[in-house]
Amino acid sequence: MNTHVVDHPLAAVLLTTMRDARSDNAIFRGALRRLTHMLVYEAMREAPVATFDVVTPVAVANGVRLAQPPLLVPVLRAGLGMVEQASSLIPQARVGFVGMARDEETHRPVPYLESLPEDLSGMPVFVLDPMLATGGSMVYTIDLLVARGATDVTAVCVVAAPEGVAALQESGHPVRLVTAAVDEGLNEDAFIVPGLGDAGDRQFGPR
Ligand SMILES: O=P(O)(O)OC[C@H]1O[C@H](OP(=O)(O)OP(=O)(O)O)[C@H](O)[C@@H]1O
Numbered sequence: 001m002n003t004h005v006v007d008h009p010l011a012a013v014l015l016t017t018m019r020d021a022r023s024d025n026a027i028f029r030g031a032l033r034r035l036t037h038m039l040v041y042e043a044m045r046e047a048p049v050a051t052f053d054v055v056t057p058v059a060v061a062n063g064v065r066l067a068q069p070p071l072l073v074p075v076l077r078a079g080l081g082m083v084e085q086a087s088s089l090i091p092q093a094r095v096g097f098v099g100m101a102r103d104e105e106t107h108r109p110v111p112y113l114e115s116l117p118e119d120l121s122g123m124p125v126f127v128l129d130p131m132l133a134t135g136g137s138m139v140y141t142i143d144l145l146v147a148r149g150a151t152d153v154t155a156v157c158v159v160a161a162p163e164g165v166a167a168l169q170e171s172g173h174p175v176r177l178v179t180a181a182v183d184e185g186l187n188e189d190a191f192i193v194p195g196l197g198d199a200g201d202r203q204f205g206p207r
């Protein structure tokens with residue numbers, strides 16, 4: 001599996017704001033929105049384009065458009081803070097939704113929402129979720145996508161734990177990871193260390 005860590009000073013500054021426990025909900029959401037712009041920009045670097053002639057006021061130039069815009073799939077709640085920015089970068093993109101919350105005891109995802117197109121064959125998919133901890137939520141989401149025919153999935157995350165990266169790898173699914181950081185590991189509550197806390201709570205308040 002390919003893992004791309006977006007290593008850029010502007011991304012690092014925004015990640016620092018998100019890590020900082022003093023950042024309130026609004027500041028956290030603003031930093032996530034701006035960091036998502038950079039992550040999606042990087043994730044689209046190799047996107048195939050179709051060419052066509054575009055007529056400028058002066059002459060004919062080579063124009064391009066995206067050959068196949070990805071389906072965007074925010075994982076609720078925390079992924080909601082990424083979808084508006086991703087959509088504004090890729091206005092043609094369709095959006096599907098998956099909702100789940102980890103059980104605090106087992107740390108396994110408990111799904112509560114699934115709203116996805118029936119047939120995803122031939123369609124690239126970007127899953128938006130700031131946190132990849134045990135990887136359980138991301139693997140569950142990709143299971144749903146692969147069951148609908150997806151063969152080209154990108155997990156767009158802010159912070160990943162090595163355990164989550166390994167889980168994606170071991171899933172055998174056709175996935176690559178774009179993230180701003182790979183942290184040290186998980187604590188006994190399966191929170192990422194040093195991480196940034198609960199990305200859902202930090203945007204929207206406690207559940
Ligand atoms: O890799 P995992 O161990 O599965 O953990 C990661 C998941 O945990 C968080 O969601 P959470 O369950 O806290 O729900 P929320 O977004 O509603 O807060 C996060 O947004 C991921 O979806």
Ligand SMILES: O=c1cc[nH]c(=O)[nH]1
Nearest residue numbers: 133191192197198199
């Ligand atoms: O550190 C973590 C782990 C899972 N989910 C979060 O929001 N944060």
Ligand SMILES: [Mg+2]
Nearest residue numbers: 198199200201
């Ligand atoms: Mg949460």
